[in-house]
Amino acid sequence: ERGLGNLKITIEPEALTHIARTANGDARAALNALELAAITTTPAADNTIHITKEIAAECSQQRVLLYDKDGDNHFDTVSAFIKSMRGSDPDAALYWLARMLHAGEDPKFIARRLLVHAAEDVGLADPRALLVAQAAAYAVDFVGMPEARIPLAEAVLYIATAPKSNSVVVAIDKSLEAVKETAGKGxxxxxxxxxxxxxxxxxxxxxxxxxxxxxxxxxxxxxxxxxxxxxxxxxxxxxxxxxxxxxxxxxxxxxxxxxxx
Incomplete structure (x- = not known):
């Protein structure tokens, strides 16, 4: 009786999956996409509105990217993102960040990668990089998407343009190796x-x-x-x-x- 309840609608499972992924946890975005799909799709002869994945993609205003989160392309994209920051290319780092956000990547995953990269590839060459990454991770939780894209981008730019040093990760790994041989020493x-x-x-x-x-x-x-x-x-x-x-x-x-x- 309310909303789309008076319409005869069928929706493909793939369409629901697509809407859920592109909404990225935003219930309003998911409902808006579903409503737009329902009111813009021509009903069949029996007045059934059939929503396909293609319709869902169009109404979500998202282009379908080759970004299976369990597939090679996902890891390739993440790898390109990390290597662009490590290589001090802010434009490339922003591009791959945008690719991940556009594909519906969990911003918390991105924030975790920023924290690791700040410590691993910037380290004590600029200790503030870790604080900036931490602030971005906090912003993801506190403000959510889409606004969180801004502090994420700020952290990416800071890290990409910071001096680089891997001495921290090298030091802890050397220490762990030493402990394997000397853990029995008093x-x-x-x-x-x-x-x-x-x-x-x-x-x-x-x-x-x-x-x-x-x-x-x-x-x-x-x-x-x-x-x-x-x-x-x-x-x-x-x-x-x-x-x-x-x-x-x-x-x-x-x-x-x-x-x-």
Whole structure:
């Protein structure tokens, strides 16, 4: 009795699937597409309005892209998106973002990729990239589509134009490899917890140097188990990592650098 209830309508399952995908969680968009399809389709001889996938596509005002979320084209598109950002091409990155949004990709999926890319391929060359990606992910949840396309685009542009460094992912992966070989090594005595009763009798914490008691808040001290080389993190010489690299080199030259810096 209300809406389309007085019409005799049949709709192909593929048409429903298409409307659901292109609506991207927007119930109003889905209902508008369905209503437009119903009122613009010529009824059959028995007054039945048959909505096909083609009609649904036209009324959703979406072009059908080759973008099966479980198929090769989906992963190829995502790969092109990531590689465009990594390659510092903002126009290409925006294009592939638009392709994904146009095809009905879940914006939360895109936001997750931005977070990973900001940490993996920008890293400490510009630590703000991760914050921008995080803000975009928050915006996706807070405002939803279609407005969320704007903060997503802002994050894509920021990341694409930021200095690049993969030193963070290289460092953690090298650390994980080292742990596989040295996980059985004990924590050095001077680094062990000395706050519980009886810890002092065991020598825990003995010889520990409190960094804030030394000039510059830093003092040479071994923090790794014996036999573990601290050569995991190698900052690049550009972006914010240039500052980090200079600081580590200064400590090393002064004789206050941690072994492996």
């Amino acid at each position: 924590v050095p005595v001077h680094l062990r917890d000395s706050h519980y009763k009886g810890a002092a009798a065991l020598g825990h914490g003995k010889g520990y140097k409190y960094p804030h008691d030394y000039p510059g808040g830093y003092v040479q001290q071994e923090y790794l188990p014996p036999g573990v080389a601290g050569d995991f993190y190698s900052p690049k010489g550009y972006g914010y990592e240039r500052v980090i690299k200079e600081r580590l080199e200064e400590w090393k030259q002064q004789g206050n650098g941690r072994q492996g810096c």
